[in-house]
Amino acid sequence: MVPFEETNEPDMSPNLEFVAGKVVLKVRLILYNKGKILLLKQTKENGGNYTLVGGTVETMEYARESLIRESLEEAGIVLRPKDLQLVHVLHKKTALSQRITLYFKATRWRGPWLPGSRKSSRKWNGYRWKSSLKT
Secondary structure, three states, rough: OOOEEEEEEEOOOOOOOOOOOOEEEEEEEEEEEOEEEEEEEEEEHHOOOOOEEEEOOOOOHHHHHHHHHHHHHHOOOEEOOOOOEEEEEEEEOOOEEEEEEEEEEOOOOEOOOOOOOOOOOHEEEEEEEEEEEOO
């Protein structure tokens, strides 16, 4: 059973009706290595926080395909579909839209993270392997 979480943000416009069809699908990677999880450091212009590898699933793309693409673009990591296990689903609803984020776990991959490679140079300025409680 995949853990499922729902979150609701306060409705700032109670008279506004939700229009069905505005659903954004996102994917995130929980990459484990020796009991630690990979986090990317955003540039200051992008918030300056640590975050998981991932992004938005594009039209005509499956979730695993999207995460494989994002992992290569953002972190230089090569993943295979069979190495990705769905472990969590987050559903977030606002007055205007909905977002569903699929979290996948992986413990096998190829390629080291290459700072400054590809799209990563504008969005990321570092990374960290953060200790986790679960492996």
